[in-house]
Amino acid sequence: QVQLVESGGGSVQPGGSLRLSCAYSQLRYCMGWFRQAAGKERGGVAMSSTGGSTWYDASVTGRFTISQDNANKTLYLGMNNLKPEETATYYCGASPNNCSFDLRYWSWSQGTQATVSS
Numbered sequence: 001q002v003q004l005v006e007s008g009g010g011s012v013q014p015g016g017s018l019r020l021s022c023a024y025s026q027l028r029y030c031m032g033w034f035r036q037a038a039g040k041e042r043g044g045v046a047m048s049s050t051g052g053s054t055w056y057d058a059s060v061t062g063r064f065t066i067s068q069d070n071a072n073k074t075l076y077l078g079m080n081n082l083k084p085e086e087t088a089t090y091y092c093g094a095s096p097n098n099c100s101f102d103l104r105y106w107s108w109s110q111g112t113q114a115t116v117s118s
Contacts, residue, residue: 009090011114012115031068033090034103036111037085045066079114089114
C-alpha cells in the first residue's frame with residue numbers, strides 16, 4: 001500500500017499562490033491531485049503519468065502545474081491566481097492504472113486545507 005503524506009496548504013487571498021507537496025513511498029503509474037469543497041464531491045484537478053503526460057481539469061488549466069521529483073519521491077501542485085471557490089481540502093493520490101479522474105482507482109493522502117479568502 002502506497003503511503004502519501006501531504007503538506008503545504010494554508011490561507012491566501014484571491015489571486016494568490018500556493019504550492020502543495022506530497023511525499024510518496026512508492027511511485028505509481030499515475031500520480032494526481034484532487035480536491036473536495038465542503039458539501040461537494042471530490043473531483044480531479046491534475047494528473048501526471050510516469051510517461052511524462054499531464055492532464056488538468058479545464059477550470060485550472062493555465063493556472064495550476066503538476067510536477068514530480070522522483071529522486072526525492074515528491075509530487076507537487078503549483079497553484080496560481082487562486083479563486084475563492086477553490087477553497088477545499090486538497091488530496092494527492094496514486095493509481096496503478098492509466099490516468100483517469102475516476103475516484104475508484106486511487107489511494108489517497110490525508111488531505112490539506114487550502115483557503116482562498118480576502
